[in-house]
Amino acid sequence: MKFAVSNAPHWQTADPVAVMMRRVLLALIPVMLVSSWLLGVGVLINLTFSALLCWGLEATVLVLRQRPVRQFANDGSALITACLLALALPPNSPWWVIAVACLFAIVFAKHLYGGLGYNIFNPAMVGYVVVLISFPENLAAWPGMGNSPLGFTAALDVFSNGITVTDALSGATPLDTIRIELARMLTMGEITAAETFNNEAWIWINLAALGGGIWLLWRGVIRWHIPASMLGSMATLYCLFYIFAAQSHPDPFTGLLSGGTMLAAFFVATDPVSAATSDRGRLIYGAGIGALSFAIREWGAYPDGIAFAVLLMNMTAPLIDRYTVPRVYGHRDRP
Amino acid sequence: MTAGNPDWGIRIPPAMKFAEELPLLIAPVPARLLVPLNQAIGFNAAALVQPGESVKKGQPIAASAGNAPGAPVHAPTSGTVAGISIQPVTGRGDARCIEITADGLDERWGGYRSYANPLGLATSQLRDAVAEAGIVGLGGAMFPTRIKLNPGLGVSTLILNGAECEPRINCDDALMCSQPDSILLGAQIMLRILAADECLLAVKEHSTAAEHLQNSINKLNDDRFRLERVPAVYPAGGEAQLIRLLKGIEVPHDGLPWDTGVICQNVATAAALADFFTHAEPLISRIVTISGTGVQRPVNVRARIGTAISELIECAGGYTPAAQRLIMGGPMMGIALPDDALPVTKACNSLFVAGHDELSAQTAAMPCIRCGECATACPVNLTPQLLLQSARAQDFDRLETLALADCIECGCCDYVCPSHIPLTQTFRNAKHTRWDIALEKRRAQLAQQRFAARTARLEQNAQSTDLSDIHKVGQDELSELLRRAGADNQDQDS
Numbered sequence: 014m015k016f017a018v019s020n021a022p023h024w025q026t027a028d029p030v031a032v033m034m035r036r037v038l039l040a041l042i043p044v045m046l047v048s049s050w051l052l053g054v055g056v057l058i059n060l061t062f063s064a065l066l067c068w069g070l071e072a073t074v075l076v077l078r079q080r081p082v083r084q085f086a087n088d089g090s091a092l093i094t095a096c097l098l099a100l101a102l103p104p105n106s107p108w109w110v111i112a113v114a115c116l117f118a119i120v121f122a123k124h125l126y127g128g129l130g131y132n133i134f135n136p137a138m139v140g141y142v143v144v145l146i147s148f149p150e151n152l153a154a155w156p157g158m159g160n161s162p163l164g165f166t167a168a169l170d171v172f173s174n175g176i177t178v179t180d181a182l183s184g185a186t187p188l189d190t191i192r193i194e195l196a197r198m199l200t201m202g203e204i205t206a207a208e209t210f211n212n213e214a215w216i217w218i219n220l221a222a223l224g225g226g227i228w229l230l231w232r233g234v235i236r237w238h239i240p241a242s243m244l245g246s247m248a249t250l251y252c253l254f255y256i257f258a259a260q261s262h263p264d265p266f267t268g269l270l271s272g273g274t275m276l277a278a279f280f281v282a283t284d285p286v287s288a289a290t291s292d293r294g295r296l297i298y299g300a301g302i303g304a305l306s307f308a309i310r311e312w313g314a315y316p317d318g319i320a321f322a323v324l325l326m327n328m329t330a331p332l333i334d335r336y337t338v339p340r341v342y343g344h345r346d347r348p
Numbered sequence: 349m350t351a352g353n354p355d356w357g358i359r360i361p362p363a364m365k366f367a368e369e370l371p372l373l374i375a376p377v378p379a380r381l382l383v384p385l386n387q388a389i390g391f392n393a394a395a396l397v398q399p400g401e402s403v404k405k406g407q408p409i410a411a412s413a414g415n416a417p418g419a420p421v422h423a424p425t426s427g428t429v430a431g432i433s434i435q436p437v438t439g440r441g442d443a444r445c446i447e448i449t450a451d452g453l454d455e456r457w458g459g460y461r462s463y464a465n466p467l468g469l470a471t472s473q474l475r476d477a478v479a480e481a482g483i484v485g486l487g488g489a490m491f492p493t494r495i496k497l498n499p500g501l502g503v504s505t506l507i508l509n510g511a512e513c514e515p516r517i518n519c520d521d522a523l524m525c526s527q528p529d530s531i532l533l534g535a536q537i538m539l540r541i542l543a544a545d546e547c548l549l550a551v552k553e554h555s556t557a558a559e560h561l562q563n564s565i566n567k568l569n570d571d572r573f574r575l576e577r578v579p580a581v582y583p584a585g586g587e588a589q590l591i592r593l594l595k596g597i598e599v600p601h602d603g604l605p606w607d608t609g610v611i612c613q614n615v616a617t618a619a620a621l622a623d624f625f626t627h628a629e630p631l632i633s634r635i636v637t638i639s640g641t642g643v644q645r646p647v648n649v650r651a652r653i654g655t656a657i658s659e660l661i662e663c664a665g666g667y668t669p670a671a672q673r674l675i676m677g678g679p680m681m682g683i684a685l686p687d688d689a690l691p692v693t694k695a696c697n698s699l700f701v702a703g704h705d706e707l708s709a710q711t712a713a714m715p716c717i718r719c720g721e722c723a724t725a726c727p728v729n730l731t732p733q734l735l736l737q738s739a740r741a742q743d744f745d746r747l748e749t750l751a752l753a754d755c756i757e758c759g760c761c762d763y764v765c766p767s768h769i770p771l772t773q774t775f776r777n778a779k780h781t782r783w784d785i786a787l788e789k790r791r792a793q794l795a796q797q798r799f800a801a802r803t804a805r806l807e808q809n810a811q812s813t814d815l816s817d818i819h820k821v822g823q824d825e826l827s828e829l830l831r832r833a834g835a836d837n838q839d840q841d842s
Contacts, residue, residue, distance in 0.1 A: 014658065014667070016674040018684035020773045022759025023675060023700075024360075025708030030717060030766045084712055130715030130767075236720070285719040290733050292720075334734065341751040342592070342728045343601035348749045 030129075034089030036234045037280065040225035041096050044276060047221040048100060051214040052155070053162025055104030058172050060096060063111050067095035070119040078124065090129050094118050097137035097280060101273060101320070102144070103155045105168055107175035110148050114140035134327045135287045138320045145320065151175075153316075155186045187212040188272045189316035191263055200260040205267075212271055219275040226279025235283040238295035239302075243278045244269060246303030254311070262311070272310075272317040277302070281319070287327045294330075294337035301326045354593060356727045357581040358760050360515040372522045372635070373649045375663050377425045379450055381654030382435060382691040385410045386443035388484045389491050390417030395446055401429045404457035406630050408482070409446055419492045420482045423448060424632040424652035426455040438657075438676050438690045439683040445691070448654065456628075466625035467536055474541050481624040482631045487513070487520075487587075487614035488677060490695045493621070496613065499606040503542045507594060508535050510557065510615040511550040511578040513585030514678025517698040519635040520615050522648035524557035527619050528564035530626070532573065534618025537625065539572060542611060546572050548594055549615075550585070553577045582680060583758045587612045589727050601754050616697075634694060638664040642671030642701030651692050657699060658688040670703030679706065680759040714767035722761035722771060728754050732761040732771050739778040744785065747778060755779070798832070 049056040071091035075082045098114050118140030126132040145152050156162045163171065185193065187210065194204045204210060229235045251265035268274070273281075282288065282302050289298035302322045309318020340347045385393045393410035403409055403423040412418030427450040435445040460480070463469065469477075479494040487509060508531065510520045524531060535547050549565075551558045558575060565573045576594055578584045588599040590612060597608045605612060620631045632653055639646040644665025651660050657674070661667060675682035676696055722732035730751060738746040752775060761771040 014674075014688050016684065016686055016688070017672070018686050019673065019707075020770070020776075021675075021677075021682055021684075021757075022680045022762045022772060023673060023682065023684065023702060023707055024679045024759075025762050025765065025768055027721070027764045027766050027768070029711065029768060030714045033719075033766050081712065084714070088714065128715070130717050236724075285717050288718070290718045290720045291723060291731060295720075338731055338734065338750065339723070339729050341601065341730055341754050343588070343598045343603075343754065344751060348751060 030090075031088045033234055034093055036232055037093050037229065038089060038096065040229045040234075041093070041100075041280065043225050044100065044218060044221040045096065047217050048104070051162070051217060052104045053168060054165045055106075055156075055163060055168040055172070056099065058168055059099035059102055059104060059106065059111060062108060062172070063095040063099040063102075063115050064092055066112060066115045067091045067098070067119050070115060071124075074120055074124040075128075078128070080128065085129060088129060091119060091123075093280075094123070094137045094140070097276070098140050100276060101137065101141045103152060105154065105156065105163055105171040106151055108172055109175075110144050110151050113147065114144045116140075117143040130286055132286055133330075135281055135284050135323055138281060138323045138327075141320050142324060145315070153185060153189065155189075186272065186316060187215055187267070188310065191267075192310070192316050195261060201263060202260060212267060215271045219270040222275035222279060226275065229279060229283075235279065236292075236295070238292055239282045239288060239299035240278040242296040242299030243282050243303040243306075244274075246300040247274070247307050250304060250307040268307075268310075273319050274306075277306070277319040277323065281323055282326075287323075287330060289330045289333040289337065291334065291337045291339055293339065294333040297333050297337065298326050298330060301329065352593075353579050354581055354584065354589075354727075356725060356729065356760075357583060357589075358725050358763050359581055370518060370522065370637075370646060370648050372526055373647050373663050375649045375651040375655060375660055377450055377452075377454055377652055378655050378659045379452075380430070380656075381424050381427075381448045381450065381652060382656070383409065383421055383424065383446045383448065383654040384435070384437040384443050384691060384693055385421055385445065386437060387421060387490055387653070387694045388412070388417075388419035388482075389489065390419075390495075392443060393418055393421050395432050395444065397429050397446065399429050399431050402451075403427060403429060403448065404455050406460065406628070406632060407457035408459075408480075408630075409448075417492055417495060419484050419490075419494070420480065420630075421446075421653075422482055422630045422632050423457070424654050425450045426453050426457075427451045436687075436690060438685060438693055438696060460624070460628040460630065462628040463625050466533070466622075467540060471541050471543075474537055477624060478541070478621060480630070481621065483617060483620050483624070484631070484694050485614055486616035486620060486634060486694060486697070488695050488697050490693075493613070493617055496606070496611060497538060497541045499542075499611065501606070501609075503544045503606060503609055503611050504546070505595065505610045506535065506538055506542060506544045506547045507590060507610060507612045508547060508549045508615050508618055509585060509587070509590055509612050510555075510561075511552045511585040511590060513583050514680050514682070514698070515582055516639050516700055517637050517678045518639070519637045519648055519697050521552075521555055521557045522637070523616055523619055523635050524551065524555075525560050528557075528560045529567075530619040530622040531561070531615045532564050532568055532570075532618075533626070534620070534622035535573070535613075536570070537621055538611075538613060538618060544611070546574065548574050548576045550576050550578050550590055550594060552585070553580055582760065583727055583756070586727065586756065586758065588756075601751065631694060634692075634696070636660060636692060636696055637698040638701070639698065640671075640675075640701040641703030641706055642668055642673070644668055653694060654691045656688070657685070657690055657692060660692060660699065661688060661701070667701065668703065670705070671701050672704055672707055673700075673702040675700040675702060680763070681757065708768070711768050713769045716767055716769060719766060721764040721766065725760040725764045727758060727760060728756060730755060732775070735778075736769065736771060736774060739774050742778075742781070744778075744782050747782065752778060752782070 072086045118136040122134050122136040122139035123132045251268040254262040289295050305322035306319045338348045391412045393412050395410045397409045404426045407423045408420045409423050411420040427448045430447040430449045434442050437443045483493040485491040510524050512520050591610050599605050623629050635650050647664050649663045674685045755775050759772045
């Protein structure tokens, strides 16, 4: 009897990329729900719009690049980018802000570099940073502190027509407030004692992201190195500054559970394509993101510097890879 | 004792029953056997018999010349030599094969004798016997055991490998269940030859064969033996991996396993050695695991070397309609055979007939997303994700730095890759390209040397005007040419 032949190994059973991506999307569900609950239905509008747009852009560019559309458009990576963008942007962003972010994320950061697997920068963070620089007023308007989330019709109105910052919506995030008030020489005690200061929503959102992240770790979709070293380096720095100057620095608890810390630690920094790839490299990479985020939050002009920190460390990833190749067994030195 | 869990390799769920649950059958001697002469690493054996000659079971029918590396081949049964011809051989290209028509009597050749107490023999006698018996590494490598038992340096530990490297292979387990005493006797002979102090018997955890071996060890009352349980991680049964797991020693990348003072032998090799002394039977049969959803009922079967695979499959009840691939060896490193008319060799530890459900789905590869799972799984701690980049870029310097040559082609990286990239195949190709480039470079170098030497010589000749020397110069040149021609030939052979 004759048989067809093939090359060893004849087994290749790992869950495909699309399944990995689907698991990441599943792990994002808690944080998406909690955000929508606490920050208003605007989050859902963000999510729906950016998901449709990112997927549409992905498919279009794949057609233009003459790539197998079905194989790549269904891999789920564009949807992850969309979700991360939607969660990073304020819930009541006008549609053009979201559209610009999606465009830069999918078309520029991802496909102009060669698509999935070849992008040097995390697409979602590129999109976010572009609009952060281009539309600063819109990006500073968050609900949750000093104002209540908008209802569906109001949110839809803001989404389609935009709104000026002077309107009822204006609200800084706790991180923003801390930065501004510290600059005004207030102490941390005074800032947090203020009636309008309320970090509760962000604590819940961060805990939801942490929960999803732990599930990803448990399922083996991500490994512990990046989240651990990123949160570790951030926590260490917060502790150090808190010990020596408690009144001019937020406590580690507030620091780690505000802004996009947990979302970044488990869902952005762990993006394997733009991160370092060896275990040791990932520890360095994560620690770098943590330290840079802290530095930008403390001394930079932006309330939350994680996106910049991620992009800066993305640039160093190839270099880190080069110098952290592990020692091969039977060799004395590392390559 | 159980060795610690390694931080490399892959755990493959044991869909396969252990040997105790699988029957061990003796395959019938077929009417026609095809015995390949390339059944050892080294030089092929040269036929000692002529077509038409009658042979007895166990009679040497081919041997490698003099002391050249290789191993003799014996007649698996009695009968007549029907012919000697070049035939395709499983996984090793085409080779000269001796075809034997069995006479059905299975008469033993009288040239070897059995010993009641082989341990009383002198080591030189034992060594000669190992060479005579045609024993090669039965784990699948077919390295001549004679050479491995004569490493030329001190060996402290002998590891008997019963921890079957690949999933779905189970012939060693079957052997340990059925012939634990032969394995230990073989090990004692090896210990005597090597003057080693201890013998570790490596058995996979959960294997029921361990009890049988432990009982035999207890009976023997030899405190050099120790049973070691190896975690069910692939490729923990690989030679260098096993040494690392059990002894904590890394085999140097530019050295051989025995440079560490440890020698690994397969349990079946030890048993074959014992059989030669106790039953005067050289290596003419081996146990083959037949498994996969492509056969009716998986079995372990003791088959004569040279039996056609198709006849062996009959022992497993024949094929099922699901049969898709015929793989010699395991699913991770085995060779897919194009045809089941090929003969069983000393390397054939398993025939895995894969059904549809047992093969990787033929999905298109996605781009590498640098997840690093491959690096975590790699048993030699390579970074396949970086190797892949350099292999695609044909950056051979970088591949050298990343130690591509150390890749053992175990396939773990493929197994865990979510993008389903054929990594192992890419690395295999890159290695071959690198060898080709190196060979080409060497050839160019030689040509250049030759040209330079010729130019120098011509100049010298032009200067020498003494006609009486012409004859002498011609002689010198001729001998020099002959010498270099010889050297070139050797270069091409190696």
